[in-house]
Amino acid sequence: MRYAPFIAYSEPTIRTQGSYAIKSSAPVNICLNKTLTRTVSPTINLSNYTQIKFDIRSTRTGSNIKIGIRDSGGTTTYITPNVTSANNYQTVDWDISAVSNANKDAIDRIIIEIVNAAASNTFYIDNLFAPAIVPNASxxxxxxxxxxxxxxxxxxxxxxxxxxxxxxxxxxxxxxxxxxxxxxxxxxxxxxxxxxxxxxxxxxxxxxxxxxxxxxxxxxTKPGSYPESVTIRAGSKSFGFVGDGNWTYDIPAKSGQLATVKVWVRYNAEYGAAQKPRATLSNLGVSSSQQMTVGSNTWEELTLSGTPSRDGSLLLKIEGESTAPGARVYADDISVSQ
The missing domain is CATH 2.60.40.10 (Immunoglobulins)
Structure with a gap:
């Protein structure tokens, strides 16, 4: 960008980040109130941003230039940074929180204007950006x-x-x-x-x-079942699961013949006063259910039956109703006749 004799160009050595800074030279007096304008395309949406940062370095101290951002609607917002130390970069925090979103949602120009030309000045501007905004909660x-x-x-x-x-x-x-x-x-x-x-x-x-x-x-998580080797009725293993869980077992069955399934069920003292465990037999047109009646730590045989409508697998399901800590249900010694 250029406004003779006020000029600006890329500077590859005196910079704070990236490959280049903007370097501008403003001779004495003649540059007063002169501006440099850089078109921004595509426009930048700064809606909801509250701050802009940039680095500035100048051969003169004081407030000698002002920098503006112009919205496509025609509103320009300016800052006049105060350089406190000559020939050293300093970071400028530009508060734009008071600028309405309508006046910063389509920034199309960056403007530099000389406001004090009592002496020649060479300055550099680099690392111009708007810090990120804290994201919304998911x-x-x-x-x-x-x-x-x-x-x-x-x-x-x-x-x-x-x-x-x-x-x-x-x-x-x-x-x-x-x-x-x-x-x-x-x-x-x-x-x-x-x-x-x-x-x-x-x-x-x-x-x-x-x-x-x-x-x-x-x-x-789902309760799941596990092999139980301590609380057993017959053999060396039973199936155990937590009090509000369930355990399922597939039983092959033939069409048209009565299938009878017997299973021994038990629950522990920690199960508490919740509804007692129940066994159900379902699938293939069969629906049979029986609930335990005995107290804790006692095995009870539950009997289920039905006639399958076709060949396939019946589903035996044992389920508990207790959410008490430590509640357990056990199933063992299943017999099937058909």
């Missing part, structure tokens, strides 16, 4: 678990444009960082969890300006 929209060791956490990304996050960070409710996910990601599958355990997480939207946290949400 919202956890769902949590789901299809297994005993995984939870899928999903969230809504509320940060874009001038609020764009650099990354998402997933934290436990106690504040420990679990993982970081790239910008615009909206879910994370957490693995390696314990069965039937509740986990609490929140999402942090982060960029260099700061961070915003979502609300904390909690979810529980």
């Amino acid at each position: 919202v956890i929209t769902s949590a789901s678990s299809n297994s005993s060791d995984k939870i899928t956490w999903s969230w809504q990304d509320n940060s874009s444009g001038n609020y764009q996050e650099d990354e998402f960070r997933v934290y436990s409710s106690t504040g420990g960082l679990l993982t970081t996910r790239t910008a615009d990601t909206t879910f994370w599958i957490e693995t390696g969890l314990k069965r039937n355990k509740e986990y609490s997480r929140y999402i942090q939207s982060y960029n260099t300006a700061g961070s915003s946290n979502s609300a904390t949400i909690s979810w529980r």
Whole structure:
């Protein structure tokens, strides 16, 4: 850009970052009130930005130039920086928080004007930028678990444009960082969890300006079942699962013949006063159910039956209703006749 005899050009050596700074020379007197204008294309949207920063160096101290940003609507916002030390770069913090978004949403020109030409001046401007804005908090929209060791956490990304996050960070409710996910990601599958355990997480939207946290949400993994070698009725193993879990078993069956399934079920004292465990037999047109009646730590045989409508597999399901800590249900000694 040029306004004779006030000129500006790229300077590759005296700079603070990048490859070049803008160097301007303003001879004495003749440059007073003269301007240099750089067209910005495409325009820059500074909506919601509160600050601009730049580095300035000058052979003269004092307030000798002013710098403006012009919106395409015709409004120009100026700052007149005060150079406190000659021939040294200093960083200027330009507060634009009072400028309405309508007057900074389409910046199309950068303007430099000489306001004091009592002496010749050579100055440099570099590293002009608007610091990032703290991103908006995301919202956890769902949590789901299809297994005993995984939870899928999903969230809504509320940060874009001038609020764009650099990354998402997933934290436990106690504040420990679990993982970081790239910008615009909206879910994370957490693995390696314990069965039937509740986990609490929140999402942090982060960029260099700061961070915003979502609300904390909690979810529980599926209960799952496990081989039990202590609480058994027959043989060396039974199946155990937590109090509000379930255990399923496939039983091959033939069409048109009555199938009778017997299973021994037991629950422990920690199960408490919740509805007692229940066994159901389903699929292939069969629907049979029986609930336990005896107290804790006692095996009870439950009998289920039905006639399948076709060949296939019946589904035997044992399920508990207790969420008490330490509650357990056990199934053992299954017999099938058809």
